[in-house]
Amino acid sequence: MWGSLALALAICVFLERICRSGLKLWHMRKLEAALRGQGLKGPPPIFLAGNVVEILFRREAVRNKGMDGISHDIVAHVSPDVAAWSKLYGKPYLVRWLSEPRVVVFDPDSIREILSKQFDKFEKSEQQLEFVLDFIGAGLVGLNGNKWSHHRSVLSPAFHTERLKAMLSSMTKCTEKLVEKWSRRVGQAEGLETEVEVQQDLKRLAADVISHTSFGSNYEKGERVFQGLTLLGVLLVRCFHNSWLPFFRYLPTKLNFQIWKLRREIDGTLLSLIRERRIAAAKLGERSSHPYGSDLLGLILEEGETGGKSVKFPEQAIVDECKTFYLAGHETSSSLLAWALLLLATHPDWQEKARAEVQQHFPNGVDDGETLSKLKVVGMIILETLRLYPAAGEMNRASTHDTVLSNGIKLPRGTGITIPILSLQHDPELWGPDANEFRPERFANGTTKACKHPNAFLGFSFGPRVCIGQGLAVMEAKVVLAMLLQNFSFRLSPNYRHNPTVQIVIQSFTGIQLLVQKI
Template identity: 40%
Template structure:
């Protein structure tokens, strides 16, 4: 009797487990084949064209192949870089049209190049679009404000806003200036008796912006911040490797060498940041100054938020873990965006020495040999136009993604839920229908009347920092840092491209110079 009962119970469990496996198999078949085919039909029925869906890897393999082909070739000293930076999109739009689609794993990614529609998506006035869900890979590098949605995003943005107010940024100028002094001094020491020298400015400017974010974010603890900067740089390289296999289900959980290293880096960064945050919180509670650095301002704002209405709990502010994630984001966004901008600016000004000279004359007219101050930096018109034009031609983030979670009408197309919207900022910034026949030429004067009048017919088509409520909170920080750095370089050096320079823009999260940026300098 007991034996028969046990046998029946075992049979029941086997049957239940089989049903569960069958259910999961049906779910997987729906996710990997039925739904993508259904979405493909719905898009094509409305006149959209694109690549064929064949497997859950989508177009990832073809994208990798085209990237490898593009990187195997050097390009002339031209600013027409879209085909090398995003070869898959370039080929797809050339064959299927500007509003076409490719496959991002089992999800169709529809490219949206109409600036009006891009603004509608990024403004998200009616809440139709969401940021694409990110994998554990991305969260190890940067979480926080970049990823959050809804009320959590609103809370974090409200707490962070005071730290990035223009008046607060003015107080960080001495930190910027100190880092610039160290950079210029190091470069001057590289010069020979004739004042000539050559170096690769790409790693130099990465170190410079890493030092700036270390000092401005962590004040007197900037040496500890430098270690975080080094680890975050390695994490970005690991992330690029992980992207090549992110479409494989559960790959994140496999104990590969790359996955284990990413998690190890994350633990070390978290330990360093937790120690710095705890130390600073105690200092603020003891009445010590916040030092006007980003961490101090953030913690002070967070404590005010948590203390509202006499309630001192994390529901009114950020937890320590959330502060850690925002600090990681400071590093990634603050270091990478500005180093990319400054590097491409120096490359472009080496290609266009007449604009380098115009910028130098403006800087010397405002500051002479004195250190730039805030009011003077805000009056630099030529330098500002140059930086905007470099941001247009070498947009740091080439593509933004959003996705639909319900049926929405976008322009004359009805998009079903589950569609990724690819906003190819680099392509929009190079579009001759928007910017005119000279769209791929370096022409800073197009910004002489400001951003709103730069594009053809006054189209608002300039998105280097995004758009709408989620526009980059650190854009003023990045531009102020870039103006200070470029101004002090122009004060001390004339520069040109080295014969070793190879023009090879490529995407490593942001648009990097693949083979560095060797430049020849003459000390003034």
């Protein structure tokens, strides 16, 4: 009897979801027709899959081929679909991501409306949130509306400049281990240059930094979280290739079982860390100004539980925020550092300028957070690296209201929006004829004056949803680059093959091989 009832309930749920999906598909077709009625053109979609299959096929084809020589004109290589379709169909153009119609927007004024002026009318789309929730849960990246506002207000104090400076010691200690490792390798080469695959070493360094700055003395457990999230990302990408199949993510497949098990293990590790901190804080009571600790987890717990907010964070919310900052802090930082070293290796004049600046302000090692702000040349190099090689090649939103953009396009409620960050930051009409060249001096007066439009740089986005970890990322990049430049010089290895591609973030598909020499 109970088995029959369970089967009947399962069938009802399945039919209800089929009906809901059918209604959603019909609504999306109406949206697409309204957009095409305004003259928007785009590639012909495939039923259910939309243009996703062609996008993935185009990107895989160029990734397997690689680039001929070293050029920073990488839009057609990293985003071949954007490069080809914007020429064929114009700017903006229309694509379908699975069932969702998306307008690919290139106009900086329209982008400013989406991210700033009318940001409350544009949120993460349902399809985008599904992937984020599967990966890192309902942290800042996976929230919309009032929930996002609450999390943002609770977490912001943890990223104030003064609190970040307390993490300087952890950053320098982690970087010292990398300096020692590379010094041993150079020493084995008897003082000559030695080839180092810096991308993997910098990934490990970024994981070490975020483990220490996030979890303090419990960084070993933090490293287990990092390893789990790395594997989870690989599994979810495999799952994504089947996302055009209805309900694939809910089916009892071997891949899904692996994902579910790994997610439970990651959450369990983080929950144990949180509960350990709460027990320790209860013992300290009011005897400490920071009973939960001064690392990132401690600051999140302090703000989430004692920050005077009307709604405190439940355990799962803190777990999801930890995963969010762990992934963002690791992937984006390692990508930025690896590309920065590549650019310095191929531009020895800027490498010498940066080294001279570091030696001037830090003759005895990087030991003062206040002085980091004086590294102007290093700061310009970081921004130019983020322009040429941003961590994210694109950003997606969905309209929550019927909206009209400054370019006259009417966006019905539910329309997807894609902002092609990489294409925007390489656009000669915005950045000049040298848009694909490494010229850090363009940022001498900040990001808003670096090109023809004040909002064409999206390295950290802008508006109310600007990256909350921007200060932490820049601080880490300055510390690591300063310490590496104090100890080593870099040249490009003849074994390096330029092949930037999207693997969660934009990174080199075949690694970055540099010749490293001790100074």
